[in-house]
Amino acid sequence: MTHDPGLDDERSGAIDLRLWMNFIKHLKPHRRMAFTMCGAGFGLAIVEASLPPLTGMMIDEAIEQGVTNRLLVMGGIFMAMMMIFAFTVWLFIKAAGELATGVAYDLRNGCFQRLQELPFSFFDVRPTGWLVTRVTSDCAKVSDRMPWVLLDIFWGSTMLIGICTAMMIIDFQLALWTMAIVPPLVIATWIFKRRMLASSRDMRRTNSAITASFSESINGIRTTKSLNRESQNLDEFDGLADAMRGHSMRNALQAAVFLPIVAVLGSIGVGIALWKGGVQLETGTGLSIGMLIAFMEYAILFSMPIQELSARLADLQSAQAAAERVQGLLEEVPSIKDSPEVLARLEAARGTDGPPDGGEQVVETIEFRGIRFHYKPEEPILENFDLTVRKGESIALVGPTGGGKSTIVNLAARFYEPNEGRILINGVDFRDRSLEWWQAQFGIVQQVPHLFSGTIMENIRYGRLEADDEAVRNAARQAGAHEFIERLDDGYEHDVGEGGELLSTGQRQLISLARALLADPQIFVMDEATSSIDTETETLIQAAIDEVMTGRLSFVIAHRLSTIRDADRILFIESGCILEDGTHEELMQANGRYAELYAGQFAGT
Ligand SMILES: Nc1ncnc2c1ncn2[C@@H]1O[C@H](COP(=O)(O)OP(=O)(O)O)[C@@H](O)[C@H]1O
Ligand SMILES: [Mg+2]
Helix, strand or coil: CCCCCCCCCCCCCCCCHHHHHHHHHHHHHHHHHHHHHHHHHHHHHHHHHHHHHHHHHHHHHHHHHCCCHHHHHHHHHHHHHHHHHHHHHHHHHHHHHHHHHHHHHHHHHHHHHHHHHCCHHHHHCCCHHHHHHHHHHHHHHHHHHHHHHHHHHHHHHHHHHHHHHHHHHHCHHHHHHHHHHHHHHHHHHHHHHHHHHHHHHHHHHHHHHHHHHHHHHHHCHHHHHHHCCHHHHHHHHHHHHHHHHHHHHHHHHHHHHHHHHHHHHHHHHHHHHHHHHHHHHHHCCCCCHHHHHHHHHHHHHHHHHHHHHHHHHHHHHHCHHHHHHHHHHHHCCCCCCCCHHHHHHHHHHCCCCCCCCCCCCCCCEEEEEEEEEEEECCEEEEEEEEEEEECCCEEEEECCCCCCHHHHHHHHCCCCCCCEEEEEECCEEHHHCCHHHHHHCEEEECCCCCCCCCEHHHHHHCCCCCCCHHHHHHHHHHHCCHHHHHHCCCHHHCECCHHHCCCCHHHHHHHHHHHHHHHCCCEEEEECCCCCCCHHHHHHHHHHHHHHHCCCEEEEECCCHHHHCCCCEEEEEECCEEEEEECHHHHHHHCCHHHHHHHHHHHHC
């Protein structure tokens, strides 16, 4: 139930300018929108900052002269400015919205593309749910906020500068008096925003714990009920709900204190302007009535950009962790990728008919030479591992769980790279061949085959996208899947559901076998494809395996030894070592571990 802290921290630290400056580059493709938006914010601030003196001038004119032509002209200007005001608001909302959508699209695409390129080892340490959150909510959080922050920085700072300048021009001394509220306003904002940020972060954390607790207890409801653990689960949930209420109350209270403080400070500013200006007015030494009103309007307006700016900075701060994670994902360099030399050869071969990376196309041998490999440094899996397999050979890997069988085929397919030693294809290090070409030579059927939502036809065709319907049917026949598919109401057009959930494991197995056969790979891998299926499906798969193994280089990992009796070579693997290597007959004769295992399996049946 605990999450890896390294994966899931929300920081409350200072705003990381470098990170955000780096993020600005995502706006580049949309720079016209960004400029439009900032321009609109700028224009809006100018209009807003110049309205008060215009109002003041109109009031003075009306008091001193009555309704004159000049007053009408000023009224006209006022109307025009209101229209510009409305237009700029419309423009920046539109531009910010388009910018947010555009950036979100780019970020998601970027993350998606990166996820396709990253090797298995990347996914080993990151839960799927965590990755989904990165691509969905983190991208949205960042792209939704960034335009508004940018806009408010332009609008707010223009506005502040405009207001201060205008006040100082109107009456320097009075301006200084009014601005006396700025320091307390900034301090109060700073203190409260920090606290509110902390309490809302606690709220979010508790909320995700509640969500996790919900989904865990729903997923595990059968286990919970059968073990009679309902009340313990309820207690745990109660604790979380209590914490949530505490955090929410704290957050609401902080808001309830903060907003009045801001309002009071604002009124104090207006009060100071009114008092000082009023005294001047009385003694006839200072402002006109109109200008005093303009001044008071400024005093009211003053706290607005400060509020907005601090709110946007808080937004930025709370989106920072999301931005860091998105940026981290975008910058993640795939640890398994083509070397510069291979890339150069691929580039040179582009457009010609020759082999894409200049190497041989037919795989004659695969050699493991002195391989040392570990997933985690403290847990070596293979040490000094040697193995040579040839075209046409079918290799069965058997032995206890955790012995390293899957690891061996994962290394062969370069899903991982050895920490030491070399893997050679026809005598050439596999790192000197194109990764894409090499992996395309493999057809792999896994223990828990994955189907994509869609029809059976689409799922099989995934093995070779340009295959026609007849080729798909042929592959299904070869795999022994054709009959059960025909028995379904809508046959090949049957919808398999999300992840294939509407089919049984055996059926999924047959479809994924057909998919692998359609690709017609040089190297075939079946990793415990027969361990979780019924005997009827097993018979079907057995027939398909025999078909697949003839003439191909194949690796079959099986628990049920009956499936691999006909393999050319059977390797007994334990603790990363090949203990026995030979045909079924040879190993039975040797009367070693394989023979023991075999006798054990058949004693039971
Ligand atoms: N992705 C992984 N990350 C860390 N350890 C792993 C990973 N996959 C396998 N292992 C470990 O490597 C060892 C060999 O596993 P594996 O090759 O899957 O064995 P087998 O297929 O023979 O059951 C086991 O101890 C297993 O726990
Ligand atoms: Mg395995």
